[in-house]
Amino acid sequence: MSKIDEIYTRIAEADRPEVFITLRPQADVAAELAGALASGGPLAGTVLAVKDNVDVAGLSTTAACPGYAYTPAADAPVVAALRAAGAVVIGKTNLDQFATGLVGTRSPYGAVRDSRRPGRISGGSSSGSAVAVALGFADIAIGTDTAGSGRIPAGLQGLVGIKPTVGAISTDGVVPACASYDTVTIFAAGLPLANRAMAAMATAQGPRPFGSSVPLAAPERPVVAVPAELPELDKAWRAAFAESVSRAEAAGFVIKTIDLSPFLAAAKLLYEDALVAERHDAVGDFLDSADPSAAGLDPTVSGIIGGASGFSAVDLLRARRRLGGLRAEAMGEWGDATVLMVPTAPAHPSISDVAADPVGVNSRMGTYTNFCNLFDLCGLAVPSGVVPENDGSQAQFGVTFLGAAHEDAVLVDVAARFLGVPDVGATWVETEESIELAVFGAHMRGGPLTHELSERGARWAGEIMTTPAYRLVALGTTPPKPGLIRDPAVGRSIRGEVWRLAPAALGEFLAALPEPMMLGKVEVTAGETGPARWIVGFGCAADAGAAGTELDRDRW
Secondary structure: OOHHHHHHHHHHHHOOOOOEEEEOOHHHHHHHHHHHHHHOOOOOOOEEEEEOOEOEOOEOEOOOOHHHOEOOOOOOHHHHHHHHOOOEEEEEEOOOHHHOOOOOOOOOOOOOEOOOOOOEEOOOOOHHHHHHHHOOOOOEEEEEEOOOOOOHHHHHHOOEEEEOOOOOOOOOOEOOOOOOOOEEEEEEOOHHHHHHHHHHHHHHHOOOOOOOOOOOOOOOOOEEEEEOOOOOOOHHHHHHHHHHHHHHHHOOOEEEEEOOHHHHHHHHHHHHOHHHHHHHHHHHHHHHHOOHHHHOOOHHHHHHHHHHHHOOHHHHHHHHHHHHHHHHHHHHHHOOOOEEEEEOOOOOOEHHHHHHOHHHHHHHHOOOOOHHHHOOOEEEEEEEEEEEOOOOOEEEEEEEEEEOOOOHHHHHHHHHHHHOOOOOOOOOOOOOOOEEEEEOHHHOOOOOOOHHHHOOOOEEEEEEEEOOOEEEEEEOOOOOEEEEEEOOOOOEOOEEEEEEEOHHHHHHHHHOOOOOEEEEEEEEEOOOOOOOEEEEEEEEOHHHHHHOEEOOOOOO
């Protein structure tokens, strides 16, 4: 049985009609998959589900509102980029209407149920996308995230969810929710696949927004901020977060507690103040003119978006000024932290809980997510165990790492260490502009000077050997370090490492380099018999090398 046969059999047996709004014919998907496999690509043979507020050519875009539907002629750039990398679209997934909600129940196409416990919510608004991956209907799925829509479902479904810095990934061809804060996200079962999918989507952006100074990895000992208090979590969920903090410490992270009050105050602004006016700007004209019944409008969503029209421009300016003050206060609490770790969701409500209190439950679900995009943070949600529930079942528990704008690579590195993923490789933000640097001795991993690289956001990229044309000598420096000298007449192969770092970080590193060290070109191979190439690397001044003591070992 082929992969596509298995998936469509799984879909039929699962009886989850609420997951897809549009499911493509099996024969079409199978034919496209065969072509993708033949063409190759970093995602060749990957099955992709797309949230139905993101355009796929020839498939209706509804945003979970039948009366709003239109059929685009072209893929959204992120979809086109994933297809170019070899991914194949299987269909369009259900969502909270107009991406307004964190519960996954606000849709005329049906409430999307949890993948494991059907009486519970899936999380939203990217509900169908997350459940499609959790149930094995797709390998990856596109979601969107304005207030947590790409993180809450990831947390409740036990998935990895990557929410990039606002503006880092194209949102063209996406029905806006709050255009200033919208992002496109990815769901996957594991971090390496999620990272590859993000790397493909990033190519749709055109000129990269990250510049030449972004870190490519976290420091050796990342400082992880955690909330001093955990509002909205019961005893069992608090225990699960405490276990996650212990796991972070075991991974080598330094934990500091902070007051989350300014973060939580900002979270309320997105729905309870004038910032919600952007939702009316996005689709308010349609809602104002549509017949609610004929269009299939969700009453809760209509109430939220319709109510947003009552704010004035002055109200919006005041809300943004208030937001700026809260952000400054929050960043003061953040201080020297590398990242902030929070529970992704505070609980896992039932569908009946949401029906009884649709606004209240939704507001609770956004406790640890709503402030993220408002503060221009990036986020990465990962699974982190389970929580025993009172009915004897277990809820998926997840944490989200939050980072400063454009420090998306730091999040991938931190998440990889937390999950115990040995090597994600180049993070999705890394571009060809990053520079390889050959290091030897004290700057190698575990050495006394490794921090000079890691503190500048350098990423370890593997081991190397020089060609047999070099000597290593002990220099009379403080702290002690070896010097590499090119001497083809009597040289040997020296073992070292290659790190990658941003151009600005390399310039900063070079400016701080003490004598007699210098940077130049070093001839290296990837192994004893690998092809030789020249890359930037450490050397030392000839006079210092002549005065140094010859070393017959590579480690320092």
